[in-house]
Amino acid sequence: MILLTAIIAGTIAGWGYARWKGEAWQSPVFRATWLVALGFLPQLVAFYLPYTRKSFTDEAASWCLVSSQILLLIFAGLNIRLPGMSLLALGLTCNLIVILANGGFMPLTIDAASRLVSQTVLNRLVLGERVGSASKDILLSDASTRLPWLADRFVPPQGVPYRFAFSLGDIFIALGTFWLLSSDRHNT
Amino acid sequence: MKLPINSLTLSLSKINKTHLQFALMILTLVMLVLGAGAPEDVGGVGR
Numbered sequence: 001m002i003l004l005t006a007i008i009a010g011t012i013a014g015w016g017y018a019r020w021k022g023e024a025w026q027s028p029v030f031r032a033t034w035l036v037a038l039g040f041l042p043q044l045v046a047f048y049l050p051y052t053r054k055s056f057t058d059e060a061a062s063w064c065l066v067s068s069q070i071l072l073l074i075f076a077g078l079n080i081r082l083p084g085m086s087l088l089a090l091g092l093t094c095n096l097i098v099i100l101a102n103g104g105f106m107p108l109t110i111d112a113a114s115r116l117v118s119q120t121v122l123n124r125l126v127l128g129e130r131v132g133s134a135s136k137d138i139l140l141s142d143a144s145t146r147l148p149w150l151a152d153r154f155v156p157p158q159g160v161p162y163r164f165a166f167s168l169g170d171i172f173i174a175l176g177t178f179w180l181l182s183s184d185r186h187n188t
Numbered sequence: 189m190k191l192p193i194n195s196l197t198l199s200l201s202k203i204n205k206t207h208l209q210f211a212l213m214i215l216t217l218v219m220l221v222l223g224a225g226a227p228e229d230v231g232g233v234g235r
Contacts, residue, residue, distance in 0.1 A: 116228070177221055
């Protein structure tokens, strides 16, 4: 949701700024768009579609995640000339590195999980295993997490109704997306 | 009296190349950020 919010906010900001300047808003033009579709497909079937994801073993799902992110990173590299894309690529690289360092899934720290779900739900989760078939995350203790500062360890402050855990890479991706959409393309 | 088919044709004729490019760009970005990011929300836990 944090990432989709960045798309909506960036579009509104870019469109609003263009209107304020009396110009037509120009959306970014990507190279090799097909690569995103190809890159997202493994994640679509392994994580997002309820009917297909349950047939994937954890190992197959992690392969899908890693191969998908490599393809998306190639896409980001091909479009690095666009403003904000370098930040988005940095976030993607951070996520990919921590995923590779922790057995193919994004580590979710116990501390973040305890601030995300109730104690009852937390008790049902098993340390070292995925937190759900729809999830890219694996529950790990701080001690067993490699590169813990790149893990899903941040949680919005109390009072924010939508609860989620996110990584430093996710922050870079959200900021890069906002920058990409809100930047003035008439001067580029 | 306007036929519904005429209204539909009129509406479709207003969809131009720019609208399609915008829709494709948004779809591309949605796939990119959903694939690149790995936030975890309550809905994904235990599912």
